[in-house]
Amino acid sequence: RKEVEQDPGPFNVPEGATVAFNCTYSNSASQSFFWYRQDCRKEPKLLMSVYSSGNEDGRFTAQLNRASQYISLLIRDSKLSDSATYLCVVSSGTYKYIFGTGTRLKVLA
């Protein structure tokens, strides 16, 4: 079993739609959680950290469920510019960051 698992997609959604991605992790000692965004042939960039109580940044909402060991990312009112691969990243508080293989999102006009 992979340490961090994501549905690879692609998720094809129309503009304005709401879309959600889940990510599961296997290490119950994990302490830090992030969502990164990666555009085609570009480096990953931090989208948002994920906090225990859940957090929101504009159209983006991240949730953490420690009991079930998953994190989620919700994108509301999808824009064409949201098309990218979204990487789930988990760390146990050490320097090792474990990256999921990513979920591809395509927002269609």
Add this chain to the structure above:
Amino acid sequence: GAGVSQSPSNKVTEKGKDVELRCDPISGHTALYWYRQSLGQGLEFLIYFQGNSAPDKSGLPSDRFSAERTGGSVSTLTIQRTQQEDSAVYLCASSLVGGQAGNTIYFGEGSWLTVV
């Protein structure tokens, strides 16, 4: 600098040649990471440096790969006797300090290596 800087951006090399990839982390960042990403694949951890501590080399795929970090700043990843399966983008990242919960890592734009 403002961000993590990597060079070269693109490198095409012949099988069997050695290549050196350079990374200049964000100023003040003590932790430095190298990752590799093959086409359509996830990020593969290669090596981690923290200050003057011994690096974690556990992710290096073979003894053809080595990395140095001089003066706690710039790092060089060297691949000897390159093989076609080494073709990938090599991503360098840095963070303020490694090993702290919530610490964020920032990536450079990567060095795209093609071995022909």
